[in-house]
Amino acid sequence: MRIGIIGAGALGGMFAALFARAGHDVEATARGAGLAAIREGGIRLSGGYGSTHAIIAANETLTVRPDLVLLCTKAQDGEAALAANADVIDGVPVVVVQNGLEGVDTAARLLPRSTCYGLLSIVAANYTEPGVVRVTATAQSYLGRGDGEPDAECTRLAAVLSDAIPVIAIPGFRGAQWTKLTVNMLNAVPAIVGQSVQEVIADRGLRRVVTASMRECVRVGIARGVRFGTLQGLDDRMLRRLARSPLRVAQAVPRRLAARMGDVPNLGSTQQSLRRGQPTEIDFLNGAVVREASLARVDAPVNAALVALVHEVERGGYLPRERVLAVLGG
Incomplete structure (x- = not known):
């Protein structure tokens, strides 16, 4: 599967490295020193999910239409990042991996042809050096949207995400x-x-x-x-x-x-x-x-x-x- 990671910071870098390790084709976005580090030496991941060195494509915006997108920017950067990638990703399933309450609604508004879900990750990851991520605590993560039961697509995406870390589809996502x-x-x-x-x-x-x-x-x-x-x-x-x-x-x-x-x-x-x-x-x-x-x-x-x-x-x-x-x- 081709997976696009928007925002290769702590969690985004972790997902990019783990999906690449699982055999998926990964392209990530980054900026500045982070982008330069990934282009030069890939992403080095250590800690709770083991150690891996992933060489992946990295650009300021996604260049190839993926099969699945993970939005992993900080919450305040999410809207601008989605707008910058909209031409490539509108219509592609989007998983918003952000803190706060507003990310899924923002993604659905900007990408009207995409099915948008949220992922609640309790994984603790440190990203204090460009291109280097250390997972200090692992945890189950939770996928869903709204107040109802998870639909079939949500369940399917949870299985795909579990190639990287354990993910389950849950009801009552807003709560x-x-x-x-x-x-x-x-x-x-x-x-x-x-x-x-x-x-x-x-x-x-x-x-x-x-x-x-x-x-x-x-x-x-x-x-x-x-x-x-x-x-x-x-x-x-x-x-x-x-x-x-x-x-x-x-x-x-x-x-x-x-x-x-x-x-x-x-x-x-x-x-x-x-x-x-x-x-x-x-x-x-x-x-x-x-x-x-x-x-x-x-x-x-x-x-x-x-x-x-x-x-x-x-x-x-x-x-x-x-x-x-x-x-x-x-």
């Missing part, structure tokens, strides 16, 4: 997106203070801020009528209990998530963007909570404050933990 969004509340605080997720969760004060952002995310989802999907050991019952719990009790959830990451320091995707000198996707993570809260006519002050702090870090570098603790008033 699972909200659960993933809650998990992604682990990103902002590490990015602000320049520490790993594990270090942040080990810090009592910072852990309280992370917990508050997760609890607020779930409360907004409930206000929007969401039934949360099962993901990363979390489910609708557990998250609704999180929404009702005081912070001292609710902290068990981020502790559990950090423990699942193991001992290898997890920087989170937001901090990885900062270390590469790139804009983060914070407006599609904590910022998505703020937008959804506005639609539900409720407030999301914790997440609004974290969005502002991450943008401050983008402009001037890491901030002291006291700035984060001030989110909760001291």
